Amino acid sequence: MTEFEFSLVLERDPDDVQTEAIAANVPSVTGLEGGGPVSLAHVVIDAADFATAVTSTVQQIEAFGVLVVGLQTDDxxxxxxxxxxxxxxxxxxxxxxxxxxxxxxxxxxxxxxxxxxxxxxxxxxxxxxxxxxxxFDLDRQATAADHFLRGRHITRAEPNADAWAQLLSI
CATH class of the missing domain: 1.10.238 (Recoverin; domain 1)
Structure with a gap:
């Protein structure tokens, strides 16, 4: 296991109930930052690899109704x-x-x-x-994760969202 540290970009600030639920149930989230132009979930997690770290944390956060739309990077x-x-x-x-x-x-x-x-x-x-x-492989993976999350968010409401999702498998 390797420790990974990153910040996920949220679609909006979680409400008070969501904030409490994430704090109580997603131990990898070390803090939520909002109130400004960008809402972030700061993460520290042990995982087998970076993709698993990001995927599992996104799934856990989104279980409480807060959409993750990107990973903070400076590309x-x-x-x-x-x-x-x-x-x-x-x-x-x-x-x-x-x-x-x-x-x-x-x-x-x-x-x-x-x-x-x-x-x-x-x-x-x-x-x-x-x-x-x-x-610098981890930096490349972080940027890829950001692009995947942003693409997923952009195409989520498209009538052919499943076809867009398949793009990752070709």
Missing amino acids: LISIKEIATRTGRSRESVRLLATGKRGPGGFPSPVSPEPWSLYSWTEVGGWLSEHFPEQD
Whole structure:
């Protein structure tokens, strides 16, 4: 078992009854944060893997009528943030990004210059592949979980929601 820590994005603030029920019955939820633009359930859980940790917690929270619509992540990042997350200098990351250092093939920015932003999921995967001593796999899994949850929420009311759900199995 591994301990995982993450925050789930809720569709809305739980009411008082739901808050009490979650606190009493979902021990992995260490706190609920709301009242602002985003409602969160903070989670610390031991599980066999990250997907199991997220899935079981989502199911437990939703049993009390509170929909989970995402997982809090920071996927869009700058060169400066990549440097911070990897312990490299900004210049080192810039040289990797421009292909002047390293194996080449660094992920392209997802926004244009002068404020280029990169997908941390893509950059972390590239770094894990080319620099295996640094493993960013959990970050990629967190972003994937966020996309799955958001996609599920967006398509929930669609008349063909089951067909959308099958997309994950192909």
